[in-house]
Amino acid sequence: MKILVTGGSGFLGSHIADALSNAGYEVTIFDIRKSPYLRQDQKMIVGDILDQECLDKIVKGQDVVYHFAGIADIDECASRPVDTAKYNILGTVQLLEACRKVDIKRFVFASSSYVYSDSGSFYAASKQACETFIENFSKLYDLKYTCLRYGSLYGQRADDRNSIYRLIKQAVQDGKIVYRGTGEEVREFIHVQDAAQISVAILQPEFENQHIILTGAEKMRYIDLLEMIREMLGTKIEIEVLPSERKAHYKITPYNFSPKLGRKMVNNPHIDMGQGLLQCMAEVYEKVHIKKHKEMGLFVNGKNNE
Ligand SMILES: NC(=O)c1ccc[n+]([C@@H]2O[C@H](COP(=O)([O-])OP(=O)(O)OC[C@H]3O[C@@H](n4cnc5c(N)ncnc54)[C@H](O)[C@@H]3O)[C@@H](O)[C@H]2O)c1
Numbered sequence: 001m002k003i004l005v006t007g008g009s010g011f012l013g014s015h016i017a018d019a020l021s022n023a024g025y026e027v028t029i030f031d032i033r034k035s036p037y038l039r040q041d042q043k044m045i046v047g048d049i050l051d052q053e054c055l056d057k058i059v060k061g062q063d064v065v066y067h068f069a070g071i072a073d074i075d076e077c078a079s080r081p082v083d084t085a086k087y088n089i090l091g092t093v094q095l096l097e098a099c100r101k102v103d104i105k106r107f108v109f110a111s112s113s114y115v116y117s118d119s120g121s122f123y124a125a126s127k128q129a130c131e132t133f134i135e136n137f138s139k140l141y142d143l144k145y146t147c148l149r150y151g152s153l154y155g156q157r158a159d160d161r162n163s164i165y166r167l168i169k170q171a172v173q174d175g176k177i178v179y180r181g182t183g184e185e186v187r188e189f190i191h192v193q194d195a196a197q198i199s200v201a202i203l204q205p206e207f208e209n210q211h212i213i214l215t216g217a218e219k220m221r222y223i224d225l226l227e228m229i230r231e232m233l234g235t236k237i238e239i240e241v242l243p244s245e246r247k248a249h250y251k252i253t254p255y256n257f258s259p260k261l262g263r264k265m266v267n268n269p270h271i272d273m274g275q276g277l278l279q280c281m282a283e284v285y286e287k288v289h290i291k292k293h294k295e296m297g298l299f300v301n302g303k304n305n306e
Contacts, residue, residue, distance in 0.1 A: 025064075067092060084123065
């Protein structure tokens with residue numbers, strides 16, 4: 001079966017692409033930039049989600065489309081409403097148009113647990129609009145779909161837009177974590193590889209035309225996460241908790257009552273939080289130290305001269 005993954009060069013999309021390849025699917029990645037994680041058994045097409053002609057071409061011959069391209073950062077969406085509407089909403093509608101003209105068996109959409117939340121501003125608004133367009137494409141053209149509402153993800157390949165990545169980076173780089181909030185904020189973190197595995201499992205027929213919530217198995221307060229990072233790094237990490245002025249994020253739950261409830265799925269067995277954090281620490285440590293060595297002139301021809 002052939003599967004197109006838009007946004008497959010990014011954090012979540014690249015893990016989805018790998019999980020699909022591991023499950024034996026023929027994967028093509030479509031993204032505005034070449035994937036740094038591209039495998040030999042995956043194809044890459046570089047292009048823009050706003051280019052309708054290109055979208056019409058690339059969906060031909062595909063069986064399933066996973067749509068993960070767009071602006072993924074809540075704060076970026078809050079400061080760029082027009083681009084959010086363009087890339088997240090218009091881009092999705094153009095891709096749906098391309099899909100309904102050919103025989104796509106499932107349209108899988110990267111939604112968010114923020115979708116019907118009072119938090120999340122334009123990001124949540126764009127996810128709501130996309131889910132509504134998808135449901136209507138399904139009604140009008142019988143385009144089958146699954147909307148995956150992801151919770152708080154963490155894991156390798158993340159960057160500064162990811163909260164756990166930022167906290168670990170501060171700890172490793174500066175020996176100090178400055179956290180903005182009360183520390184009482186609660187999240188059900190899910191490892192990106194667990195999320196990717198569930199995202200493949202939903203290709204089963206029972207998940208057709210469903211909204212699925214993907215979050216971690218356990219609730220965790222940020223203050224406990226900070227302590228866990230400090231303990232795991234085993235060094236004297238200073239933790240400072242300062243008030244936050246950000247409005248776009250939720251405190252305890254992103255869920256507000258809405259008539260469009262999703263079905264919650266938790267991967268079992270899941271990657272243990274401690275194990276997942278250790279992987280992130282190793283990745284951040286390597287990046288920070290390569291950067292330091294480069295700055296200090298100790299890193300020559302890819303080899304450490306120390
Ligand atoms: N990371 C999370 O915690 C999380 C949580 C919930 C939902 N999601 C959703 O999952 C999806 C992927 O998120 P991510 O964290 O991997 O973000 P990401 O920024 O790492 O990936 C997005 C990808 O889209 C590509 N892209 C951007 N504009 C494009 C365009 N015009 N044409 C083609 N490609 C374009 C980018 O190059 C990037 O590779 C997003 O829709 C996001 O809202 C992510």
